[in-house]
Amino acid sequence: MIQYAVEMAEKAGMDDAIAKMVERKEKQVKFHRSEISVVKEWNSSTLELFMAKGKKILTLDIENPDREKIKRAIKRGEGIIKILADKEHYYGIGENEKDYIDKKVYDNGVDEEEKLISIANRTIDDALKYANEAAGIIYAGKEKIEICTSRGISEADKNSWITLSARAFSSDKASGHSVRCSRSMQTLEKDAGKEAGEVAEAAMHPQKIERGKYDVIFSHLSFANLISYMAEFASAFYVDSGMSFLAGKIGNSVGSEKVNVTDSGIHADGIASRKFDDEGLATGETKIIENGNVKSYLHNTSTARKHGTKTTGNAGVVYPSPWNEVVEKGDFSVNEMLEDVKKGIYITNVWYTRFQNYMTGDFSTIARDGAFLIEDGKISHPVEGIRISDSMPRILKNVDLLSNDLRQIYWWEVEVPVFTPQVLVRDVNITKSFL
């Protein structure tokens, strides 16, 4: 089918064509008020077609494709592409020059519904040992991707993933959240209910604190949130469109020398790992930040040529996009990090990160779930109603210690999978409501 689509596009006079077929099956168990709310299932088949004539480019989606639909879509595309404007910096699609690396795990049984329901029930039970209400999601899927391009690439890939996101409440203002994810059911840690419950229990009776500068230990969840935004900003499209504080910073420092972030399309357990990108080119690893300096943006063939570099295997043919981010871990245990804090806050989760200015990276984000005051190296008490109001470059520059435990985070508020340690950042600006 994909070969047919490329042939038809070439017959229609296209200079470049890519057909990518994705067949996906997903299941989800959602629970709230400590009971299952709904079980969902999806089954889809979609062909994504990219066509270029000269510098005019067009993408078309054909759902549940057959030859007739493909023919019709290409005919329509032929008419549309004529009237489009040139994309001046379109430089064609790539030819693969690297070996494909496919060491990622695939689990055909990742979406067995009885097991998903059983994990939901276990998560609820675990959370209720510490808290009085549990909610969450177990979301699993598998997909088959086939790609064919007019540059002679014809490849196939398959992926599986499962995520468990659990939240526990011990009172209206005391909650805990825990996320576990993996590419296989077997390797998924299933203790999210326990961890969420423990945090919720510890977060009981939060107190208000003063605004000001605090050292902050970001948990896996909260640091992953910031890095997932940063990963999007590393896309050359974001950089060129004024939507990134990384713009113009190649070779320059944006963080402490302890900060190393790599985009990986080949991580064995990365939720977003793929054998090839949307041009069919081999994915790999790209250092975005090395010792605090911006090393590379994420590119497809065209943005790479525009920036005078090589593709990083991150197509999107139109917009390059990140795969999984890996933050290099440090040597410290969380207890050692705590001991190094005189006045600080341990923030277990954040949400609603919003930017005042993408170029400067000025933003704020809200602590949600347990947040704990640290005084003289020890957790003192839970706190409520706080917000981080700071800037991304300042946060990255003030990174001081990184923990030795790396965890993959991918959930509703972290849209790019991130492997991250827990991170101590000095002098973070904390604000709260006045009234």
Next chain:
Amino acid sequence: MIDEDLAEYGLKIADKADYAEIRIESSKSNAITLSNGVVEGTAVSESLGFSVRAIVNGAMSFYSTNIVSREEIKKAVERAMKIASLQKRKEKIGLSDERAWTDRWEVKEKKKDVRLDEAIEFLRSLDDIAKNKTLSRVFFYENEKVEKHYANTDGARIHSVVPRHSLYYLITVGEGGDTEQMNREFGNAGGWELVEKWNADDKLSEDISFMEKLIKEGKKPPEGNLDVIVGPYIAGLVAHESCGHPFEADRILGREAAQAGKSFVKEDMLGDVIGNECVSVVDDPTVPNSYGYYMYDDEGVKAVKRYLIKNGVINEFLHNRETASYFNRKSNAAARASAYDREPIVRMANTYIQPGDFSMEELIEDVKRGIYMATFMEWNIDDRRYNQKYVGEEAYYIENGEISHVVKHPALEITTPSFYKSVDAVGKELEFYPATCGKGEPMQGVPVFTGGGAVRLRNVRVR
């Protein structure tokens, strides 16, 4: 063209379910991105798919696919029944009793089937305005037409066709290393004739001029207790974030607790005072040509105007049939699904602070020391919808009843009850602004309007 018989066939197979519904949707959409004068991408999509939602023994299931055939409908119903029956619920899910409507409705387009080159030309005309005055600019335009057929085992049959157009831009203005950014969204349900009424070119020119002024003349805002006037753009955001969301009954019941969070509003707070008497907040899907317009929701219930806060009192929550059943009342038609492959959940439509009696001049003239915030960039709110922050982009200092000068990024951090209780006057000019509201997992972005009259707050802390 949707084959409505498929839904009838599916519902017949579902006769052993307590309840079942089938929603078949066909959509066509076109999207263009113009970044710094270059058409980065043009995407054309056509989709056709359906979903089945069922309740079996008080447990709910949802199955969706884009493989549309009699065989697949049969499989979908059977799978939905199976995955519902695997659950063992203690508390059975119920649905409120509703009239089973049969209707066909459509949002008319006066000017339809706009060509993509015309749309590109429209974006280029905007880009021409900005190109010599900005460091960067990016424009996203999208149109879509969604045809939907809904049928349930209670007898409801609703067929609809809704076209929409939308535009988003983000511009960056800079001088001497100092940069400012502003984004805007435009959107309506209807034809291209509404795009022509957006006056996006004027708005863009105004935004650029303001940012130039902000960079040159913007002063640090004073800190301390001041009066604050928020324009309809921010008033609408407040109405949406800190009234609409916490009044969603599914959130109150914790159904979104692990994602979009819960609510500081509790089941028993109907009738409680939450704001000054001059504050009323409305959510109304029936505003003609609004971005969040619908005549029937995605459970086949006829749309109605909802008074969430009436004269400062918590008056009504947003319900679908599941939450209405729990609250032992009728649904007020707030069930929406962003696409055929998403379950219908409780959503807002067009949420606004009901206009009052004051002109903008009257609101300002009575302020000794204050801030007028017209637009925002950064904002956020906690997951109980209690603590929120709005940072002004276009903002001015008011001194002795007059606009004095431009101020840079004043931040209002305030709790929801404090906001509504600090309001002493509401402007009489109602303005709407389109937005895309996110909720659900997988994420469902649905088109909404936010808006209101301008709102004056007395004696609140700004920095």
